[in-house]
Amino acid sequence: MEKITLRVNSRDVEVLVEPSWTLLYVLREVLDLTGVKPGCHTGDCGACKVIIDGEAVNSCLVRAVHVQGKSIETVEGLAQDGRLHPLQQAFIDCGAVQCGYCTPGMLMSAKSLLDKNPAPTEEEIKEALGNNYCRCTGYYKIVEAIQLAAARMREVGAE
Ligand code: FES
Ligand code: FES
Structure with a gap:
């Protein structure tokens, strides 16, 4: 296991991950951000899409260890101050x-x-x-x- 820091929805979070774990897995199973949906796991359906440094990306295709220091946005970060986006x-x-x-x-x-x-x-x-x-x-x-x-x-x- 490796300790990494991810910036998710404008907050830095430390997580212990295996190098092989996808961002999709870490968001859902480690950080409990279950708005990110698993679908095909092959980059074809878009259900797992998050925004990384401004670009919409399939999180099933990205290893969590590769997105340290990048800005990650999930659907949980869309609403602000109790108001829907x-x-x-x-x-x-x-x-x-x-x-x-x-x-x-x-x-x-x-x-x-x-x-x-x-x-x-x-x-x-x-x-x-x-x-x-x-x-x-x-x-x-x-x-x-x-x-x-x-x-x-x-x-x-x-x-
Ligand atoms: S789960 Fe289908 S594109 Fe990621
Ligand atoms: S897959 Fe059911 S609303 Fe899009």
């Missing part, structure tokens, strides 16, 4: 959540996109979600929710 609120308002299993990964891909591009086109949103699978919604409401969140965030930014 605009993306979370828009997903609810648009009915973009059905079983919810894909939702944390979708939210993290969407946040990474909006952090870099506050006014994405529909095509850009679809491209950002290209590695996120949803078995329930047909994607339309998810794209709509991201457009709504982007518009609301631009309005707040313009105030």
Whole structure:
């Protein structure tokens, strides 16, 4: 076992890990951040997506020991001061959540996109979600929710 420090949702946490453990495993099983969902474990479904230094990344493909010193964001860090992130609120308002299993990964891909591009086109949103699978919604409401969140965030930014 090796002691490492991870920066997760703006907090430094020390964890004991095996070098082979994935970030997905450490987030869920060591840090109890179970919003990060396991799916395929092969980088194909996007359920385990987190943001690492601004980029949406499949945490099942990353070893925890390799992301020391990087900023890791999970869905648990989205709400602030008891208020949902605009993306979370828009997903609810648009009915973009059905079983919810894909939702944390979708939210993290969407946040990474909006952090870099506050006014994405529909095509850009679809491209950002290209590695996120949803078995329930047909994607339309998810794209709509991201457009709504982007518009609301631009309005707040313009105030
Ligand atoms: S569990 Fe990581 S991409 Fe599917
Ligand atoms: S809401 Fe069920 S997989 Fe997307």
